[in-house]
Amino acid sequence: MSTVQAPPSDLAPRILSNDPGDHGTPHGREEEWRFTPVAKLSDFFESGQRGLVTAVESEFVTMTPAERNSSTVEKAAHWVASDLPSALVRTHASSVVSVAIPAERKVDEIVVVDLAGSEGLNYGRIEICAGAFSKATIVLRLDMTTDVSGIVVTDVADQADLTVLALYDGPRTSRHVWQWGTTVGRDASFLGLAIALGGSIIRLRQNVRYAGPGGSAELLGAFLASDEQFQEFRIFVDHSEPHCVSNVVFKGALSGAHAHTVWIGDVVVRREAVGIETYELNRNLLLNDGPRADSVPNLELETGDVVSAGHASATGRFDDEQLFYLQSRGISEELARQLVVRGFFVEVLDKVKDADLRRDVIRRIEERIGMDAIEQQLTGVDA
Amino acid sequence: MSTLQITDLHASVVTDAGETAILKGVDLTVESGRTQAVMGPNGSGKSTLAYVIAGHPKYTVTQGSIVLDGEDVLDMSVDERARAGLFLAMQYPVEVPGVSVSNFLRTSATSIRGEAPKLRTWIAEMKEAMAGLQMDSTFAERNVNEGFSGGEKKRHEILQMSLLKPKIAILDETDSGLDVDALRVVSDGVNQFREDSGAGVLLITHYTRILRYITPDVVNVFAGGRIVETGGPKLAEVLEADGYERFADLSTA
Numbered sequence: 001m002s003t004v005q006a007p008p009s010d011l012a013p014r015i016l017s018n019d020p021g022d023h024g025t026p027h028g029r030e031e032e033w034r035f036t037p038v039a040k041l042s043d044f045f046e047s048g049q050r051g052l053v054t055a056v057e058s059e060f061v062t063m064t065p066a067e068r069n070s071s072t073v074e075k076a077a078h079w080v081a082s083d084l085p086s087a088l089v090r091t092h093a094s095s096v097v098s099v100a101i102p103a104e105r106k107v108d109e110i111v112v113v114d115l116a117g118s119e120g121l122n123y124g125r126i127e128i129c130a131g132a133f134s135k136a137t138i139v140l141r142l143d144m145t146t147d148v149s150g151i152v153v154t155d156v157a158d159q160a161d162l163t164v165l166a167l168y169d170g171p172r173t174s175r176h177v178w179q180w181g182t183t184v185g186r187d188a189s190f191l192g193l194a195i196a197l198g199g200s201i202i203r204l205r206q207n208v209r210y211a212g213p214g215g216s217a218e219l220l221g222a223f224l225a226s227d228e229q230f231q232e233f234r235i236f237v238d239h240s241e242p243h244c245v246s247n248v249v250f251k252g253a254l255s256g257a258h259a260h261t262v263w264i265g266d267v268v269v270r271r272e273a274v275g276i277e278t279y280e281l282n283r284n285l286l287l288n289d290g291p292r293a294d295s296v297p298n299l300e301l302e303t304g305d306v307v308s309a310g311h312a313s314a315t316g317r318f319d320d321e322q323l324f325y326l327q328s329r330g331i332s333e334e335l336a337r338q339l340v341v342r343g344f345f346v347e348v349l350d351k352v353k354d355a356d357l358r359r360d361v362i363r364r365i366e367e368r369i370g371m372d373a374i375e376q377q378l379t380g381v382d383a
Numbered sequence: 384m385s386t387l388q389i390t391d392l393h394a395s396v397v398t399d400a401g402e403t404a405i406l407k408g409v410d411l412t413v414e415s416g417r418t419q420a421v422m423g424p425n426g427s428g429k430s431t432l433a434y435v436i437a438g439h440p441k442y443t444v445t446q447g448s449i450v451l452d453g454e455d456v457l458d459m460s461v462d463e464r465a466r467a468g469l470f471l472a473m474q475y476p477v478e479v480p481g482v483s484v485s486n487f488l489r490t491s492a493t494s495i496r497g498e499a500p501k502l503r504t505w506i507a508e509m510k511e512a513m514a515g516l517q518m519d520s521t522f523a524e525r526n527v528n529e530g531f532s533g534g535e536k537k538r539h540e541i542l543q544m545s546l547l548k549p550k551i552a553i554l555d556e557t558d559s560g561l562d563v564d565a566l567r568v569v570s571d572g573v574n575q576f577r578e579d580s581g582a583g584v585l586l587i588t589h590y591t592r593i594l595r596y597i598t599p600d601v602v603n604v605f606a607g608g609r610i611v612e613t614g615g616p617k618l619a620e621v622l623e624a625d626g627y628e629r630f631a632d633l634s635t636a
Contacts (some may be wrong), residue, residue, distance in 0.1 A: 034549055324437075325476065325477040326479065327474070328465055329494070330466045332462050336462075342481065343479055344481055346481030
């Protein structure tokens with residue numbers, strides 16, 4: 001495997017190679033890893049005996065031994081590993097979970113993929129392919145009882161409309177390091193939504209590129225970090241095609257003395273990417289003193305000929321005036337806090353078009369912030 | 384029949400510059416069926432009085448008492464005060480992003496009434512109250528105070544008051560930022576509420592114009608952190624003609 005020289009951009013990955021030997025071991029001083037607690041992830045940087053993330057096969061989901069996998073999705077998506085953990089998964093995962101939506105197929109029901117590992121560290125190699133003109137919503141439910149180093153390679157073919165929702169919900173003990181690489185075809189739409197609630201460490205790198213003009217990518221995130229949880233979201237959107245759209249919205253609520261979240265939003269607009277629209281937003285709500293939220297948006301423009309390009313980042317304390325206002329209407333302090341936190345996430349959750357799925361996500365978030373009180377109060381009396 | 388009894392109330396605010404006394408001995412009684420106007424110049428502390436009654440954490444009561452029907456209000460949390468029957472229509476209502484007016488109103492009504500109103504009767508109740516304030520029904524789907532005009536914010540406050548049916552309502556500069564038409568709609572709403580509920584009203588205002596629509600029983604002049612003169616509705620007319628100048632000395636006392 002030869003090393004591919006990455007195109008010159010300050011924000012693009014430096015080394016693209018599926019050979020783990022081409023990637024150095026992260027020490028925490030590298031820009032890419034400077035926020036990550038690498039000392040707690042040393043096994044993610046070493047090869048060794050690992051478990052495998054598996055999924056139950058269904059109409060759209062198959063498990064294929066790695067040696068029989070033709071890598072057509074990787075080729076279509078032009079995906080190559082960009083760091084050591086992803087190269088290790090690519091090289092050593094013995095099997096591939098493939099989710100394939102046939103061309104011109106409109107799938108009404110939600111395709112749920114339960115991804116389970118075994119004890120210890122597992123490799124997860126997922127490939128998603130949405131054929132041309134297809135439409136589907138895929139939910140990846142991550143097993144948060146085991147550690148996972150994973151990759152999700154997604155190819156959204158021309159004019160396909162794909163939603164992928166990843167649920168990182170479960171116990172706050174496991175470590176998850178994932179790399180998503182998504183290629184958006186001509187006039188295609190991709191909506192990627194990460195809901196991060198569980199795990200002790202979640203590190204999610206999402207790279208998006210476009211394979212033709214007119215593509216649209218929305219990357220959304222809703223995350224709740226408390227106690228000792230660490231959550232990191234690194235976005236890289238590479239605009240190299242004209243008239244494409246990217247919209248990145250990540251919202252996080254933090255509580256407890258030691259919670260730490262990181263959001264890095266890198267967007268490159270290359271010379272040929274004229275007429276594009278890009279916007280990225282990260283908002284963090286600190287529910288008390290103590291948690292730390294790092295937020296770094298970067299926008300690199302190589303052409304000024306764009307429709308719009310912008311970013312915003314804000315981290316704020318819970319607004320005591322909102323609390324006073326709600327309490328002055330008889331609402332208890334606990335309920336008032338919950339209302340404000342739920343309201344904070346509405347902007348992201350409203351993007352989930354399927355009503356049942358939206359309710360499920362809201363329920364999971366509410367459970368995490370102890371929201372049951374509101375629903376019981378409001379629905380308890382109704383016939 | 385309810386009585387809100389404020390006796391020798393002193394309150395201060397703590398800032399970086401230290402503790403500043405704002406209320407300096409307020410005595411005032413608000414009773415069911417009666418409207419007390421409190422008028423005063425800017426900075427006299429009249430809005431602080433409203434916030435202290437509602438329990439805003441920014442202010443510390445250093446002396447005196449507030450009692451509602453024999454219950455010590457100062458002992459209650461902000462939400463307990465609301466559930467005990469106090470309501471503050473705020474001068475600057477706060478935006479709550481992502482929380483719809485309809486969800487907010489139902490959650491408040493549930494908290495105040497102790498049980499969730501039945502959905503069907505609640506919708507009817509809300510529609511009627513909104514129609515009375517000439518509010519469009521789409522209003523209920525908007526987020527609380529987000530992007531509201533000045534007039535919409537004040538109508539929303541009065542809407543809450545009419546749905547929550549407090550025993551004693553405090554209106555803090557409800558007339559500020561309203562044009563003549565909006566002032567009339569809001570005043571009609573307040574008058575309707577007074578008539579329907581027989582509640583006591585404490586009307587805090589800088590200008591006399593709202594008193595042309597909402598007739599007070601008593602007019603109090605507030606200056607230097609306390610009430611310095613009390614009279615009938617005619618006192619408002621005197622203030623309108625002469626302004627607050629003759630109370631200027633008391634403001635610095």
